[in-house]
Amino acid sequence: MTFADVPEDVVASTRFRVLDVIGLSIAGSRTPFGASVSEAATLYPGDEAAVWGTARRASAIGAAFINGALSQALEYDDTHNESIVHMSSPAVAAALALGERTGASGRDVLTAVAIGNEISARVGSVTPQQFHKRGFHPSGLFAPFGVCWLAASLLRLAPAQMVAAAGITGSFAAGLIQCWVDGTQSKFLHPGWAAQSGITAAVLGQSGVTGPGEVFEGRFGLFASHLQAAEPAPAFGRLTDNLGSVWDSRNASFKPFPVAHVIHPYIDAALRLRVRERLTPERIARVICPVAAYIVGIVCEPLAEKRRPLTDSHGRVSLQYTLAEAFVLGRISKDAYAPASLRDPTILALADRVEFVVDPTMPGSERFKGVVIVETADGQRFEEIEEHNRGSAANPMSRGEIEGKFRENVTNVLDMRQADAVIDAVARLETLENVSALTGLMAPAHA
Known part of the structure; x- marks a missing residue:
């Protein structure tokens, strides 16, 4: 596959995904988690690639x-809806780092990211909704394969080397989400592990290390080992049917809110109700959310954990707490889930009044739909529906919204001139002879 084989709309959305991930990484670098992870740069000495939002450089991996x-x-x-895989974050991180190492053009990097996103989405769609319930994070399991293929593209691997690399990638499949129990941070590492693992597997395959040819469908392959006797059986046709002509990655959603994607339509519905009906916390007697069964174990239960999140990462996967904060503060922004909010008695009391009910008519993960019903203290009942999550193909964010999100995320790290320069470079990424022309723009002005 070459750049010419990628449809124009996929190229356009991939540019936005590159911009989005850059902004998210720069914002993440200024969190306590980011400060801790950035210290790990000392484990990866080298000068091959930039650590975005800092003056540091490290090895490509x-x-x-x-x-x-x-x-x-x-x-x-962003998230591919059906598979619930965060596909772009590891793909962009890997492609830009490896692109710096190899002197790749912007066109090659765009092509590689598009390939990686497509593979991640397809591998994750073989058995959608089956992994979260077993304690696995789909991004940790599936995105390494997408990165493996994008790295194979940038490294120009021969077919046999690519087969070996894919087999090797299966040995990196991980992604436990036990951290959801106590609000710790290890899930946030998964896109990083995916980026590192996929590149490593590709280089090993290039060097002659072998890997199993039936890494997906084999007796001890990815799906048999992780799902055991799952029903329905894996649909392996999702991997290759119409590959290169039908792009599953078109069905991936950008995020307007910093929270688990399945909660997004509920947030928009709640915020509209709050404004339209002038709802204050004391007026709200009860909030009822019909939900699809597959999201219960992700964002609705156990109730005690979801109503009393211990940390910001805990809150970001709680439907009850998130809607309570949205109703009380009128927003879910980059600064949501602050320590003061997590202890706010008004928010916590309202979280106790947010309920969910499994509704078999709600769609599966191919479409994130939200319904919020509010019963008031004086006996009124209001309902709001968000049919398609904002940021999806059916309800897209505009270019202005995506660029605005980027600017918000890089505030206090890049100045306005630098932010404009990054936006401009990404907008014409396929014209750059060397991707370092983009990555060189990301160090803070005061560094």
């Missing part, structure tokens, strides 16, 4: 890990 991890620090990165 180190920069890919750090930038990939930082991109999910705010739970703000």
Whole structure:
């Protein structure tokens, strides 16, 4: 596959995904999690690639890990709806780091990111909705394969080397989400591990290391080992049917809110109700949210954890707490889930009044729909529906909204001139002879 094979609309959306991930990583670098991860740069000495939002450089594999991890620090990165894979954060981090190492052009990097996103989405769609319930984060399992293929593209691997690399990638498949129990941060590392693992597997395959040819469908392959006797059986046709002509990655959503993606339509519905009906916390007796069964174990239960999140990362995967903060503060912004908010008695009391009910008519993960019903203390009942999450193909964010999100995320790190320069460089990425012309713009002005 070459740049000419990628449809124009996929090229355009991929540019926006590159911009989005850069902004998210820079914002993540200024969080406590980001500060801790950035210290890991000392484990990856070298000068091959930039650590975005800092003056640091590292080896390509180190920069890919750090930038990939930082991109999910705010739970703000895009998602392929059906598979619930955060596909772009590891792909962009890996492609730009490896692109710096190899002197790749912007056109090659765009092509590689498009390939990586497509593979991640397809691998994750073989058995959608089956991994979260077993304690696995789809991005940790599937995105390494997307990165492997994008790295194979940039490194110009021969077919046999690519087959070996894919087999090797299966040995990196991980992504435990036990951190959701206590609000710790290890899930945020998964895009970084995916970026690092995919590059490593590609280089090993290029060097002659072998890997199993049936890494997906084999007796001890990815799906048999992780799902055991799952029903329905894996649909392996999702991997290759119409590959290169039908682009699953078109069905991926940008995030307007820094929170688990399945909560997004509920937030928009709640915020509209709040304004339209002039709802204050004391007026709200009860909030009822019909939900699809597959999201219950992700954002609705256990109730005690979801109503009393211990940390910001805990809150970002709670439907109850998130809607309470949205109703009380009137927003869910980059600064949501602050320590003061997590202890706010008004927010917590309202979280106790947010309920969910499983509704079999709600769609699966191919479409994130939200319904919010509010019953008031004086007996009134209001309902608002968001049919398609904002940021999806059916309800897209505008160019201005995506660029505005980027500017917000780089505030206090890049000045306005630098932010404009990055936006301009990404907008014409396919014209850059060397991708370092973009990555060289990301160090803070005061560094």
